[in-house]
Structure formats: C-alpha cells, structure tokens
C-alpha cells in the first residue's frame with residue numbers, strides 16, 4: 001500500500017476507550033518515544049474543564065489542542081472539522097509542523113461519528129487518512145463497563161486494535177475471560193496487553209487498520225446515520241478553588257468519599273494546589289482505585305488554583321463541595 005504521507009495525506013489515529021482506561025497514559029508514552037515524528041494531538045475531555053493538559057508531557061513544539069466544550073462525537077463535531085482544516089492550512093503555510101494527528105476522545109464518546117467525519121466532510125477526506133481506531137480497555141473494570149455502558153461496547157465494536165491496560169491488577173484467568181469476550185464482540189481487532197501504555201509504536205501508528213467495508217458490515221448506517229445514544233445518567237461537575245489545600249486532609253476526605261461512592265464514581269481527576277508545594281499535585285482515580293503524583297511545577301505568574309473533575313452517576317455534589325472546602329489549609 002502506498003504510504004499516506006506519499007499521497008500527501010495526513011494520517012490520523014483515533015484513540016478511544018472508556019473513562020480512565022489508560023488513553024492519556026498511552027498517549028504520553030507515544031509522545032515521549034523517540035520516533036522522529038511530530039504529532040498534533042486533539043484532546044477532547046468530558047466536563048467543562050480539562051486537566052489532561054497538565055498530565056500530558058509536552059515538548060514546546062507539539063500542538064495540543066483541547067476541546068472541552070462538549071463531546072466530540074456529538075456537539076463539537078463541527079469544531080473538529082474546523083480544527084482539522086485549520087491545522088492543514090497552518091501546515092501548508094509553514095506555521096506549524098506535524099506529520100500526523102492523534103485524536104483522544106472522551107471516555108464517553110462513541111468513536112463512530114468521529115470516524116465518520118473523515119468520510120463525510122469532503123475537505124477533511126481529501127487531506128486526511130483515518131489510519132486506525134485504537135481502543136484501550138481496562139482489564140480491572142472492563143467487564144463491568146461493557147455490561148453497563150453502550151459507549152464502551154461501541155468503542156470495542158469500532159476498534160481496529162484493542163490494547164488491554166491494567167492486566168497487572170487482575171488474575172490471568174480474568175484477563176483471558178475479558179479477552180474472549182472482546183474477541184466475540186470484535187473478532188477483527190487484534191488484541192494486546194499494555195502495561196502503563198508500553199506498546200511498540202509500530203503497533204499503534206501507521207497500521208492502516210481502518211477498513212470501511214468491515215465497519216459497514218457491523219454498522220451499515222455508518223455513512224448515513226448521525227444517531228447514537230448516550231447514557232444521560234452520567235454527569236460531571238468541576239470544583240475549583242484558588243486557596244492552598246492541606247494534603248493530609250484532602251487524602252483523608254477523598255479516601256472516605258471513594259469508599260462510600262466509589263462504585264458510582266466512574267472517573268475523577270484533578271490538579272491540586274497544595275500548600276508550600278512547588279509542583280502541581282495530580283490526583284486521579286477510577287472507581288476505588290485512587291492515586292496522586294507530583295506533576296509539572298507551577299510556573300511563575302501562573303494562577304495557583306485547584307481544579308477537580310468528578311464524573312459519575314448520582315454523586316452527591318454538595319457533599320463533595322463542602323468536604324473539599326474543608327480541606328483548605
């Protein structure tokens with residue numbers, strides 16, 4: 001097959017997977033690997049305020065474009081088209097340099113409509129080539145997620161590659177059962193276990209996995225329908241506070257919340273402004289699994305503010321807000 005670059009087409013990878021599956025971890029791996037390519041990243045996060053920019057490692061020349069004002073697969077698809085066209089124009093004009101694009105969807109996105117963009121919009125179609133849809137599946141929570149969320153099943157259905165994260169947290173037979181289920185859902189997609197995103201780049205980029213005919217077999221309305229469902233019970237809220245926090249209090253409070261509401265807490269993550277701490281504290285979790293790591297230092301002149309995003313079903317927002325306010329140092 002003639003490589004996309006030779007035909008002047010820009011290859012695009014759609015990186016999808018349910019909330020907290022490990023997409024950003026994988027993306028960080030890709031961005032830090034020495035593959036000699038410049039990658040433009042389009043980040044779409046669920047919730048009005050994104051924190052992935054603080055989690056992503058970033059070289060100054062990389063283009064990272066955030067889209068936080070809605071879900072990529074529905075309301076902001078027009079924005080995606082605009083961003084892709086804009087990137088193309090800037091590349092032609094020599095304003096930016098990049099060889100490929102990776103789109104990280106929200107954990108609640110159906111990748112179908114995102115993929116559709118590359119066939120439905122003429123301008124996008126003539127400049128870009130959809131290389132593959134890569135779906136990350138969390139081995140620890142995958143079975144439950146597949147049982148409960150249509151979006152997770154769509155992500156598996158559309159996958160050209162499935163990467164299994166967090167197999168270190170479960171017994172081998174559990175991983176095997178999940179892999180069997182994924183195979184029965186999508187026999188087309190090659191599966192691979194990845195430990196904290198460690199996967200050979202050659203197995204993720206330029207794999208020419210996207211096959212329109214295969215997609216039309218599983219989803220005959222792919223090129224004509226715009227309709228897909230979302231789980232409206234899943235809600236998010238953002239908490240922000242400029243006051244420095246006390247680390248011990250925040251750990252105690254969030255542990256307590258996770259013990260009580262972990263089942264319904266699909267995803268939570270944030271950048272915390274901890275008192276006397278020169279670095280941002282990145283705090284995040286999926287259900288009961290929670291952890292914190294130091295992130296980038298606060299820049300001079302940067303407003304030190306804590307931002308946390310909570311995503312889940314029936315989460316008592318007021319209780320969280322009151323408790324978090326109590327964690328101020």
Ligand SMILES: Nc1nc2c(ncn2[C@@H]2O[C@H](COP(=O)(O)OP(=O)(O)OP(=O)(O)O)[C@@H](O)[C@H]2O)c(=O)[nH]1
Pocket residue numbers: 017018019020021022023024025026106107165166167168169194195196197267269284285286291
């Ligand atoms: N134990 C273990 N943890 C992992 C692995 N991969 C990712 N994680 C952890 O899982 C959590 C979520 O990872 P992310 O990469 O942020 O997940 P995501 O899919 O980008 O999450 P959203 O974009 O918020 O939906 C983080 O705490 C990661 O460190 C893995 O292979 N093993």
